[in-house]
Amino acid sequence: ASAATSLPEVRKPSLAIDLIVDGKRVTLPDTEPYIDDAGNTMVPIRFVSEKLGADVKWDNGKQIVTIIHKGNTIVMPVGSKKVTVNGSEITLDTMAIKKESRVVVPLRFVSETLNTEVKWDGAWSAVNIVSPEYQSKIDNGAVTLDRWGRELRANQNSDEWILMSDTPDNVYKIGKYKITHTDTQRPAKDYYNLFSKEDLDRIVKNIKEYYRLALNVDFRSINPTNYFQQSFKLQGSNGYLNPTPFTNTANFIKQNKVISEGYAYPDPTTLYYFHGTVFMRTKFKFRVLNANDYSQFNMDSIDPSASSESPKWVKKGQWYETYSDVSLFTNHQDFQSTLKIGSTENMFVKEYYVHKELK
Structure with a gap:
């Protein structure tokens, strides 16, 4: 009690x-x-x-x-x-x-x-x-902003990325991993320009919505059927998703007594195409408030595949910031307007993410 x-x-x-x-x-x-x-x-x-x-x-x-x-x-x-x-x-x-x-x-x-x-x-x-002081810098051309009002670094010395002044260097050094194995590659520096702001906003909102669901779980209230149905709406698919992994995850959350909260902050300037898959580099913020095993708290970390891992470094109640790539998928001809979450394992792919404790 x-x-x-x-x-x-x-x-x-x-x-x-x-x-x-x-x-x-x-x-x-x-x-x-x-x-x-x-x-x-x-x-x-x-x-x-x-x-x-x-x-x-x-x-x-x-x-x-x-x-x-x-x-x-x-x-x-x-x-x-x-x-x-x-x-x-x-x-x-x-x-x-x-x-x-x-x-x-x-x-x-x-x-x-x-x-x-x-x-x-x-x-x-x-x-x-x-602020008025920063607006003056914008007006006189001292700083350059992207389509979302974020400041670009003055030195754009990357062939792959549009470098943002608020993003640490180590985030741009995270490796890229293959899901499918076609030969075509398009770096973010030119690929994201194929998309309108409206399309990119929709993709960002989709990732945020999916991880509002996936990172904010509570064993006392989660319903396996509802969890699958909400996930299905947010995922790119061929019109069918196997419900078993989702209901198994929800049931494990109940068994493991998980209470967690978190947020996803995708960066629209990082959208890129790599060997048949579209990715968007994303910042996550999360904490696990309760669990029997704190390393398994959401779809990304519960019973991971061979390519992912359960983060053993997670401590009770500690806020973390992580960066990793979120994969996107659609089979619709209207490619730009229909990309959605394409995988349930994005946050902890082995060797392809960085993390730190927030103080």
Whole structure:
């Protein structure tokens, strides 16, 4: 009974939201942004201090957060829609709240009060935040952005990749593996340009949706039949998928008492074609909150094939960031518009991924 009461509450999984601040996609070390019932994007206060450069003060006794930035002061009592901006009281349609012992605040209100521009791109679930100083760099050509508002490195010295300023070098050094064995190859540097932003957004959203399902599992609520049916909708197929691997996975999650959460952040500029398969390099963020065996927690890691592995380095409750390639598939003639998730083993293919603990 005491073990049961120590488990986290059953949560509704959130779709990954990319946060781009002054041209760089950011990774938060713990609590992720989410959209509340009123449609507001909520972010942890740590994001405001570290990424927006504000001075944040927390009064634990009064449960009040104070945000100071370039002469602007916002006072936000937790649990109240009444806030104070530079001494004047304002009533919002949302409020600062406590979530998993972290204070989260409404992003748009805070960002715009701190004089930054906020744009929501629902096509791929992303928020782009631009400060006046960075906008000046854009306007005078000091920086170059891709179609999603991310900054390209000034030195594009790769024959394979479009190099992004927010992506570490080791991510571009991850090897490429063959699934099929035709001879044709097309590097991301030219292949992704065959796709419109609309097509790439759809692929990104498909990967995010699939891993919202695959990484957010709870042994107390998972239903094997529903798990297969939802997976089927998100996967590229010939119109048929064998339900057995999916129902076996769901049943193992029950047996292994898995509770996990996570997110996928595909990079549309990395779409490439390699020996008959299309791939998109993807950043993952996840943690396993409960399990008998912490190395087997989702479809990618449970009973892996000879080419994949169960990550033995996973620790209870620790957030991880990993990068690997997600394979895509379609048998439709309208190739660009119908690519979907093509494999259930993407995250832990042996020797073809990198990982680190988030601090």
